[in-house]
Amino acid sequence: MNNDIKSILVSEEECQEIVSRIADKISEEYRGRRLLLVCILKGSVVFMGDLMKKIHIPVEIDFMKVSSYGRSSKSSGTVNILLDLYRSDLPETDILIVEDIIDSGRTLSYLVEYLKLKGARSVKTVTMLDKPSRREVDFVPDYRGKVIPDEFVVGYGLDYAEKYRALPYIGILKPEVYEK
Numbered sequence: 633m634n635n636d637i638k639s640i641l642v643s644e645e646e647c648q649e650i651v652s653r654i655a656d657k658i659s660e661e662y663r664g665r666r667l668l669l670v671c672i673l674k675g676s677v678v679f680m681g682d683l684m685k686k687i688h689i690p691v692e693i694d695f696m697k698v699s700s701y702g703r704s705s706k707s708s709g710t711v712n713i714l715l716d717l718y719r720s721d722l723p724e725t726d727i728l729i730v731e732d733i734i735d736s737g738r739t740l741s742y743l744v745e746y747l748k749l750k751g752a753r754s755v756k757t758v759t760m761l762d763k764p765s766r767r768e769v770d771f772v773p774d775y776r777g778k779v780i781p782d783e784f785v786v787g788y789g790l791d792y793a794e795k796y797r798a799l800p801y802i803g804i805l806k807p808e809v810y811e812k
């Protein structure tokens with residue numbers, strides 16, 4: 633285990649089980665539709681990569697980037713779009729936004745409204761992790777991997793100051809790592 637990790641919250645094996653379960657549900661519910669997975673960079677890339685392999689209906693993929701936490705472990709509260717979706721086929725497209733973790737809920741509640749206004753046929757959300765105790769706005773994802781307590785976690789795409797994204801499990805960071 634990495635030295636900066638206090639404990640493992642979701643093992644590599646459990647991550648794969650979670651993704652398989654969600655992928656089966658999505659495959660069933662989107663059968664016969666034009667499904668576009670929109671990955672929110674960068675934290676969701678690992679989840680997106682695993683999820684798209686396990687969904688057994690045709691999918692298209694795209695990417696958006698929004699302003700993030702920067703170097704701190706606290707939310708800034710505002711959402712800025714740094715990389716937008718440029719497509720002319722949104723009226724025929726069912727979008728599923730793929731997110732790593734929901735904290736305040738601000739990012740996803742904003743993006744869902746934004747993509748609906750852009751004209752997508754439907755917009756739903758899937759998140760690997762959810763910290764409902766941290767909500768600042770009402771938001772419930774359509775598909776959810778695991779509910780976790782209010783701890784700062786890294787790995788499986790999630791970072792602290794751009795580190796730890798490649799860890800194959802999700803772990804709780806030692807507080808002294810971000811308090812120093």
Ligand code: IMP
Pocket residue numbers: 675700701707731732733734735736737738739740783784785786790791792
């Ligand atoms: P929200 O808009 O507050 O829901 O922010 C969600 C975003 O905050 C996620 O996409 C992550 O990039 C980041 N985030 C929230 N909690 C954590 C965490 O525990 N570790 C790493 N990133 C986090």
Ligand code: MG
Pocket residue numbers: 672673674675676731732733
């Ligand atoms: Mg993110």
